[in-house]
Amino acid sequence: MSDSVNVIVAELHTLRDYLRWATSRFQEEGLFYGHGADNAWDEAVLLVMPSLHLPWESSPDLLNARLTPSERRRLVEVIERRIRERVPAAYITGRAAFAGLEFIVNEHVLVPRSPLAETIAQEFQPWLQQYPLRILDLCTGSGCIGIACAATFTDAEVVLSDISPEAIAVAEQNITLHRLQDQVSAVESDLFANLQGERFDLIVSNPPYVNAEDLAAMPAEFHTEPALALGSGEDGLDFTRRLLREAADHLNPGGVLVVEVGNSWPALEAAFPDLGFTWLEFESGGHGVFVLTEEQLRLQREDLQ
Numbered sequence: 001m002s003d004s005v006n007v008i009v010a011e012l013h014t015l016r017d018y019l020r021w022a023t024s025r026f027q028e029e030g031l032f033y034g035h036g037a038d039n040a041w042d043e044a045v046l047l048v049m050p051s052l053h054l055p056w057e058s059s060p061d062l063l064n065a066r067l068t069p070s071e072r073r074r075l076v077e078v079i080e081r082r083i084r085e086r087v088p089a090a091y092i093t094g095r096a097a098f099a100g101l102e103f104i105v106n107e108h109v110l111v112p113r114s115p116l117a118e119t120i121a122q123e124f125q126p127w128l129q130q131y132p133l134r135i136l137d138l139c140t141g142s143g144c145i146g147i148a149c150a151a152t153f154t155d156a157e158v159v160l161s162d163i164s165p166e167a168i169a170v171a172e173q174n175i176t177l178h179r180l181q182d183q184v185s186a187v188e189s190d191l192f193a194n195l196q197g198e199r200f201d202l203i204v205s206n207p208p209y210v211n212a213e214d215l216a217a218m219p220a221e222f223h224t225e226p227a228l229a230l231g232s233g234e235d236g237l238d239f240t241r242r243l244l245r246e247a248a249d250h251l252n253p254g255g256v257l258v259v260e261v262g263n264s265w266p267a268l269e270a271a272f273p274d275l276g277f278t279w280l281e282f283e284s285g286g287h288g289v290f291v292l293t294e295e296q297l298r299l300q301r302e303d304l305q
Helices: 003-011 015-029 040-051 060-064 069-085 089-093 116-121 144-152 165-177 212-217 220-224 238-250 262-271 294-299
Strands: 095-098 101-104 134-138 157-162 184-188 200-205 251-260 289-293
Touching: 003 069, 015 040, 015 060, 015 069, 040 069, 040 089, 069 089, 089 095, 095 144, 101 144, 101 165, 116 144, 116 251, 134 144, 144 157, 144 165, 144 184, 144 200, 157 165, 165 184, 200 238, 238 251, 238 262, 238 294, 251 294, 289 294
Parallel strands: 134 157, 134 200, 157 184, 200 251
Antiparallel strands: 095 101, 251 289
């Protein structure tokens, strides 16, 4: 252990000490926050608490708890790794929160952060006209969106789909973590390739949608995430175009498609000006999520080809 680490471990003793020190170090090094936190203090909480096997929202009484020497050394290690490698806290702890639930994550999946958590909490109202008995989470990654849907619609069958076998492995871990094996399944598939003949009442997707220019300009933290899950061609819409062409064949009558396209929404509007997207608004922040019905997609099928 280096002399500098020895000094820190000798001088900092409580949970409060390490949260404060991490916050100062993050500020000093100019880290980027965009994976569950938007400031240095919250980032410190996301990193420090799971590293001590404590809930993120623990009692404030714990702040003055003294840490063991091994715990203090561990915190110095993870805090300095966050700075040195510019890797999101969730990849260091292996845990992330979404829609009030905890998920296993690693470098094969995006860190959960979609504004769709708010839409799930609202049960996709007022767009869903009937209780969804079958739900598909397309480009599922960790499975967070589909599993949150399963927790909301407890009588629904939920399918998680992703082109990445590594992502499917993470999603399956999260199915087990939440004990949803009887309700949720995972399928490796490029779009609908391995879902032929299957139809759903609700298809939700947070696909790759970052355009080439934005992808190149992203802070270092984002470049530790799988590029396959972020970039989608020059305008960010390569995958979404395919999805729009094929979705109607996999939605039941009255079904709904909900897709996040982020900053690529103006390009999508320009590409399909007559499609009639409904763009969602979020109280908690976020943008670029549209809703289309099965009827809209079916009637506009020719324009989508």
